[in-house]
Amino acid sequence: MSLYAYKSQLLVALIAVSVSPARADNLEDGLKAVDPKVIAWRRDFHQHPELSDQETRTAKIVTAHLTKLGLEVTSGIAHNGVVGFLRTGKPGPTIALRADMDALPVTERVDLPFKSTVKSNYRGEEVGVMQACGHDSHTAVLMGVAEALTGMKGQLRGNVLFVFQPAEEGVPPGQEGGASLMLKEGIFDRYKPEAMIGWHAWATLHVGEIGYRTGPFMADSNAWKIVVNGRQTHGSRPWRGVDPIVVAAQIINALQTVVSRQVDLTEQPAVFTVGAIKGGIRNNIIPDSVEMIGTMRTFSPAMKKQMVENVTRMVEKTAAASGAVARFELDSYNNPVVLNDPKLTARMLPVLRKVPGVTSVKEIPLITGSEDFAYYANKVPSLFYMVGVSPPVQDLKTVPENHSPLFFVDEKAIPIATRALTAVALDYLGGK
Numbered sequence: 001m002s003l004y005a006y007k008s009q010l011l012v013a014l015i016a017v018s019v020s021p022a023r024a025d026n027l028e029d030g031l032k033a034v035d036p037k038v039i040a041w042r043r044d045f046h047q048h049p050e051l052s053d054q055e056t057r058t059a060k061i062v063t064a065h066l067t068k069l070g071l072e073v074t075s076g077i078a079h080n081g082v083v084g085f086l087r088t089g090k091p092g093p094t095i096a097l098r099a100d101m102d103a104l105p106v107t108e109r110v111d112l113p114f115k116s117t118v119k120s121n122y123r124g125e126e127v128g129v130m131q132a133c134g135h136d137s138h139t140a141v142l143m144g145v146a147e148a149l150t151g152m153k154g155q156l157r158g159n160v161l162f163v164f165q166p167a168e169e170g171v172p173p174g175q176e177g178g179a180s181l182m183l184k185e186g187i188f189d190r191y192k193p194e195a196m197i198g199w200h201a202w203a204t205l206h207v208g209e210i211g212y213r214t215g216p217f218m219a220d221s222n223a224w225k226i227v228v229n230g231r232q233t234h235g236s237r238p239w240r241g242v243d244p245i246v247v248a249a250q251i252i253n254a255l256q257t258v259v260s261r262q263v264d265l266t267e268q269p270a271v272f273t274v275g276a277i278k279g280g281i282r283n284n285i286i287p288d289s290v291e292m293i294g295t296m297r298t299f300s301p302a303m304k305k306q307m308v309e310n311v312t313r314m315v316e317k318t319a320a321a322s323g324a325v326a327r328f329e330l331d332s333y334n335n336p337v338v339l340n341d342p343k344l345t346a347r348m349l350p351v352l353r354k355v356p357g358v359t360s361v362k363e364i365p366l367i368t369g370s371e372d373f374a375y376y377a378n379k380v381p382s383l384f385y386m387v388g389v390s391p392p393v394q395d396l397k398t399v400p401e402n403h404s405p406l407f408f409v410d411e412k413a414i415p416i417a418t419r420a421l422t423a424v425a426l427d428y429l430g431g432k
Helices: 007-016 021-047 056-068 135-151 178-184 187-191 244-262 301-321 342-353 413-429
Strands: 072-077 081-087 094-100 119-122 125-128 159-165 195-206 209-212 215-218 220-229 271-278 289-298 325-335 338-340 360-363 382-390
Touching (some): 021 056, 021 135, 021 413, 056 072, 056 081, 056 159, 081 135, 081 187, 094 135, 094 187, 135 159, 135 413, 159 178, 159 187, 178 187, 195 209, 195 413, 209 342, 220 301, 244 271, 244 289, 289 301, 301 325, 338 342, 342 382, 342 413
Parallel strands (some): 094 159, 094 195, 209 360
Antiparallel strands (some): 072 081, 081 159, 119 125, 271 289
């Protein structure tokens, strides 16, 4: 089906959510007008990605667009966040729609005409920068939805809050940003949304598929740090010191048993991953210390508490056995579990199933990835769902996933995402 051959199906979808045929005509005209713009915006953002809390160019483009639409616009929230408020002037509910804008320190290996060649600095190293998680699509789609809904403002009731969020991929240790900081700076206090909707481009679903889950959906995530302190000595005489590199290796091996042998995985999944290790500077010097960083994923406070206790014991005792000292620390900043409100999810499933281009809306397993959308979901009833972006011929068992340098968005998914987000917003504003 072409990107624009949706009209008859869209009428069915929108009639199902109490939209008149005339209003459906108006909306589809608006969506057809924004489709090429959304693709162009997405390609531009893809070619010019910006790391977390560096999204200045993206924010300027978003701000200019929302201002041109005549929305109430506030920028500079949580550093680079932007919100636009569509006030219809008629009584009705207020719904918030969210997109994240930041990219990742990944060097792109997909051969596209708009491939990223951007370089930046991350943790003191030069890195490539890539929209390797689909946030370019999220931002472009929400810009399109804002234009389509604004174009039919006279036919709507209630209000829509468009949230363009920075730093979803996280901020440096000890700092705050993203969703939690946007909330702290008052976006919900000011606009008082009653519900929030978000979506994510997802590599392990095909174009035409939407994945969801009621209740817990995505994991709580905690960044962590382990510092192993030994005693520096010459590399030719290791017995005169305590080698923190060897101890770190022993700790890494021991930590594999925390999940595999000390956690009841029949209750829920858990993950403990070492992401980086750094120690030493010269081939013949045993260093004083080694630092490791990584991530921990759980789905309940009880599981998280158990994991922290087990890891702390394993780290400290393993180091002590070799005469070293090690400490385990969780970063104070974490993403809670993403919780999909059961009533809102049940209400929106029939809407999503009737969106043009959608061939399957299905419940998917728990996702051990995390999302700071969870902070919004802790404040108001929310729904977060996945939109498939892999070509239908792609083997999902071998597809490069989100955060891969080979992550690829089939652009046939983008009009589907635009229509899905528009449809759920309209349903909510319909007051059902």
